[in-house]
Amino acid sequence: MFQVRFHGRGGQGVVTAAEILSVAAFAEGRHAQAFPSFGSERTGAPVVSFCRIDDREIRTREPVMEPDALIIQDATLIHQVDLFAGLVHDGYALVNTSRAFTELGFDQTSASFRQDRLITCPATELALEHLGRPLPNAALLGGFAALTGQITMEAIDTAVKERFEGAVGERNAAAAAAAFDFVTSRVKELARASTD
Amino acid sequence: MTRQPVHFYQVGSFAVGNRLLSSDDRTVQSQRERTNSIDSGHRACQGCGEALGARYALDAAMRATNGHVVAVNATGCLEVFSTPYPETSWRIPWLHSLFGNAPAVATGVAAALRVKGKSDVRVVAQAGDGGTVDIGFGALSGMFERNDDVLFICYDNEGYMNTGVQRSAATPPAARTATTDAVGPEPGNVFGTGKDLPRIAMAHDIPYVATATVADLHDLERKVERAMEIRGARYLHVLVPCPLGWGSASNDTIHIARLAKESGLFPVFEAENGTVTSVSTIRRRVPVEQYLSLQRRYGHLFGKSPRPDIVARIQAIADNNIARYGLVDDATESMEVNT
């Protein structure tokens, strides 16, 4: 089972992101379960959602306690929320920011994880470019596909277009594709750096 | 099943329903072939204004719809005296659910009729004043606001009579009830309290609001028939004296209802879409004392230590009604009609 935890703020489509990922996994014939953190949060408040992907029926209903990957839609949450809580030691983290991971200020908390799996991606900028709105969730799913290999970009593309109809779907899918390319090249850079 | 020949001895008078008038002026009750929505043999008290009002209202609704009426009832005297197990007085389809939900139940009945393609069957919901102005008020306001196709009739006897005469938000000032005792410097119900449901109903801009009393049953029938010509939420507020709760003689029910209107304490009018369209003017104006003194619930205002000051305050309420609705012909032109 592969478990993902999404962090963001109310209004950023955190719950939708988990749902789209689950739909993408479903489209690939896998079992998937997405659910929000069940709050009554208002716009701007910290929000958490979850997605589980497995090859067999998912029975558990507990929150994701030990995520294999984090998708952090808003880097300003760093000082508000224990973002890395429970992340498995070889887990992935994808942070939406135009800065480098090392500039974000969680050097200490993230030091114990595999550094080549901690990636930043300017998803808001990509969303503004392709969608015209600062909604980074679809873009980050493209990045997630590139970072973890848990899901194909095709499945993300299909799920995004299923969730958002027409032109909005196309543009979100374009943002996701751009993020996929961005993260793919970042992963290669980091792999090169770690072998050097 | 709903139509049955009626024997006039059932109601104790051969003059019932203005049977001696010309056929145009006769009420529904004068017809031998009228429906008998609430059959005789029920357990209402002698002189019950509600039993009388309900029978006239429902029979008129039946005539107006060619017998296509379903009745919904709130808990209360009407429900209790009409259906003691294993008997029922209802000769029309009748549903009782709870005290506070009759308007919503009626909404459900109307919705079901609509979806079943039976919009020709009309819904009449009924409650006492407690079920209308107090516990059923939220549901009633909701039904009004949605403009559901229901005629809601409140039989107002100004208190919770079924439970032993307690105060409701329709109990008038100074009236003694079991929870507004006639003791202390301000005996009886408190001045400045209570709800004026007809005006609240009008504020919902529903198509039809009217008041009536059992003193003018012909007027009551006419208003029911008018209401049945209209679709949407309609409200009829009928004053029904209660000999038990008011401490009045059972043969005075109609007389007292008439005095309520003639004193100006109970304005009788019609309103359509939030505007008063007609007023039953006072034919022979009487001071409120004439109305009050026939009822033991006001006994503390008269007798050994009379309270003319309180009677005067009640008179002021009547005068205010007369001014507001223009209930006296002479005064109509000079007084501002303020509804």
Added chain:
Amino acid sequence: MLRQIEGSRAIAETVALCRPEVVCAYPISPQTHIIEAVGAMVKSGKLAGCEFINVESEFAAMSVAIGASATGARAYTATASQGLLFMLEAVFNASGLGLPIVMTLANRAIGAPINIWNDHSDAMAARDAGWIQLFAETNQEAADLHVQAFRLAEELSVPVMVCMDGFILTHAVEGVDILDQESVDSFLPPYEPRQVLDIDEPVSIGAMVGPEAFEEVRYLAHLRQLDALERIPGIAQDFKELTGRDSGGLIRTYRIDGAEIIVVALGSVLGTIKDAVDNRRELGERIGVVGITTFRPFPSEAVREALADARQVVVLEKSFSTGFGGVLSTDVAMSMRDMDFDLRTVIAGLGGRAITRRSLEEMLKQANDDALEPLTFLDLDQGAVERERARMRSVRRSGPSAENLLRDRASSAAAPTRRDV
């Protein structure tokens, strides 16, 4: 068709396939997505022949359903928590009148303190309301139970409440096979009321009944519930023949063969329990699970049979009777009153507290070691309770306990610069 879909959406689409004629709605989390989706289907015309009514309260919602059902329409609504309590008078009334209304209960805690998260306090508060209460383990089962619920309700003239865990199921997106219209139509015939407001055959519904007959009326209702115990397995069997799925029925057993310890529970927590039990089984602990699908009427015989060979029964409940203990535990105990076994009650998941596999496994280990207390509150913060108890002993005006607990938590989690109150 199997779809990856939110639980609420799956329920709404399934309810629509059941061709409800009157749906009334009043919003309350976590039920809102269901009723919104049904409303949209009515408004768009996708669900034809249905009146969707936005009412002013849950009390009105159930009352509208009562009026509609008594007029021969298939009536549906959904609620949760405070909403169920606000309509409770009408909930009892619907069953008393024998009206086959179907209602989804998106299980949620009851305040105060106000809490929008899941537990089973609401369903338990309506336990004796005369409704059939079915509990769904998954969204698939929740959807399937609605189709069965309409048929069961209408066959017996008894209202049915389908309970599904609020948020945990209603807001979870997972695979659900949504039936097609033809299948549902073949399973669920049009509603033929046993009593109806009809101008051609007028009846009085809701007449007053005194002491001379009230007990008989109630006993008849009891017999109808006992009839339901007979009918429910048959309806589940019919449903299985239609869909190939095991959904509904009275109880569901998991690995109870040779089990010394059996955990009994309701609803979606069964999934996590099964995962925990699998892990304990690998360690050699002989533990099984019994899920109660039909909670009212209570399937005493089936429970008794399933638990017959257990040495210890652990009833895990998301609600409890304050001042006493478990609610489901009492039913289990009554079902097995002459049998020799140890009963343990574990209260868990109140107000949405996560029930984790890890905590469940620790609890099961204790059970296996015969070290589980008769009444256990899973993951209870004993320290927080003690602090508040001490505060209440030390000062008369100690203030509202709920706020004190929150302040304690906030100050223990806050930065050291913040003043501890």
